[in-house]
Amino acid sequence: MQMSSYLSVKALTKYLKRKFDADPHLRDVYVTGELSNVKIHSSGHIYFTLKDESSRITSTMFRNQAAKLSFKPEEGMKVFIRGDVNIYEASGVYQLYAQTMEPDGIGGLFVAFNQLKERLQKEGLFNPNFKQPIPEYPKTIGILTATTGAAIRDICTTITRRYPQVEIVIYPTLVQGTGAASNISENIYLANRHGLCDVLIVGRGGGSIEDLWAFNEEIVARAIFESRIPIISAVGHETDTTIADFVADLRAPTPTAAAELAVPSQQELFQRILQKQSFMHQVMTSRLNFERSRLSKLQNSYPLATPERLYRPFIERLAQVDANLQNATKLYLLNQQAKLQTVDSKMKLYSPQHQLQAAKQQLQHTNNQLHRTMKQQLAQNKLAFQNQVRMLEALNPLSLMSKGFSVAYKDENVVKSVHELKSGDVVKMTFQDGFAEAKIVKTHVQKEGEAK
Secondary structure, three states, X not given: OOHHHOOOHHHHHHHHHHHHHHOHHHHOEEEEEEEEEEEEOOOOOEEEEEEOOOOEEEEEEOHHHHOOOOOOOOOOOEEEEEEEEEEEOOOOEEEEEEEEEEEOOOOHHHHXXXXXXXXXXXXXXXXXXXXXXXXXXXXXXXXXXXXXXXXXXXXXHHHHHHXXXXXXXXXXXXXXXXXXXXXXXXXXXXXXXXXXXXXXXXXEOOOOOOOOHHHHOHHHHHHHHHOOOOEEEEEOOOOOOOHHHHHOOEEOOOHHHHHHHHOOOHHHHHHHHHHHHHHHHXXXXXXXXXXXXXXXXXXXXXXXXXXXXXXXXXXXXXXXXHHHHHHHHHHHHHHHHHHHHHHHHHHHHOOHHHHHHHHHHHHHHHHHHHHHXXXXXXXXXXXXXXXXXHHHHHHOHXXXXXXXXXXXXXXXXXXXXXXXXXXXXXXXXXXXXXEEEEEOOOOOOOOOOOOO
C-alpha cells in the first residue's frame, strides 16, 4: 500500500466526528447511569464519568446547563441524563455532553433540599440553642406574605379574632417564582431594620414543592437565622416541610396556626383572669379569716390584756439605772470640779500676772536693799572722804603758811637747803597771801647742837 493511502490521526478523527454529527440518534440521547469521578471546575463546568456495571463514558456538562441544576452532583449518584454524543478531537475520544440531569428515583429538588438541609444543619442553623422565644403578649406582629393570597386573610382574621389589641404590620412579599427568595430575605432584613415588630410570621398557603421552593433557598434560611426578631414559619400545609421551618424559631403547620401561635386568645385570657381573680379572692378571704383569728387570739392573750405588766420590770430597771446614773454624774462632777480647782490654782501660780507681781515684789525688795546699801556706802565714803580731807588739810603747805610759814623759790625750784643759796641770789618768797622777791645777803649753816 502506498503512503498516500494512509490517513492522519486528525483526518480520521474528523471523519469520525462528521459521522457522529450526521447521526440523528446521537444528537438527542437519554442515558442513565452512575456518576463517577465528578469534578466541578472553578469555571462552572462539570466533568464526570457515567458508568454502569459493564461500561463507562466520559461526560461533560458545561456551565450554562450546570447552573440550572437544583442539586449538586455527587459521587455514586444515579442520574438520568439527556444530551448528545460527539468526539472530542483533542483526545480522540467520544463524550456525552449532558444538557439536563435528574437524580434517579427522587427529584432534583428533593436532592437539593436534602443537601442544603444537611449543610445548614452542620453549620448549626437548626440548633435549638439559637431559637428565640416567642413573646407571650406581643404588641406588634409583622407578616411577610403575599397580599393577594388567602394566607394573609387567614392570618389577619385569626389575629383580630383572638387578640384585637395587637397591631399588624404587613410586608408585601413575593412567595413564589423568580425573585421570591431574595424578596423574602430582603423583607426580613427590612423588618429588622425597622424594629417595629415583636414577632414576624413568614409564610404562604399550600402548593407544590416548586411553589414552596423559595422557602428552601439558602438566602431565606440565613435571613431567618440572622433575624433579631423571633420568626414563626407558616409555609404550606401541615405535611409541607421546608428549610425555613427548620431555621425558624417556631414552625406553624399552617398560616392560621401561625396566627394562633403568635397571639394569645382573648377569650382564654379572660377566662384565665376570672379564674385567677376567683382564686385570689378565695386565697385573700381565707387569709383574712386566718389573720382575724390570729389577731383575736393575740388581743385576748395575757401580755396584750395587761401590757403594763410587760414593761414594769423594765421601768424599775430604768429607774435604778437612772439613779445610778445621777449619782455617778454627781461624783464625776465633784471629781472634775476638784481637778479644775487644782488646775486653776496651778494656773494662777504660774500665771504671768502672778509671776509679774512676784517679780515686782522682788524688785521692790532688791531696790530697798540696794538703797540701804548705797546709803551705807555713801556714809562710809563720806566719812573716808572727810578723813582724807582732814589729812590733806593737815598736809597742805598752804595751811602751814597761814601759820606764818613761807616757801622760797630759786629759779622756780623750792629751796630746801641753805647750801643752795649764796649771797647776791634773788629768791622768790611765797606767802599765804602773795609772794615777794628777796636778795640773799648772807647765808649761815646751822651747826649741830646750835639753836635755830
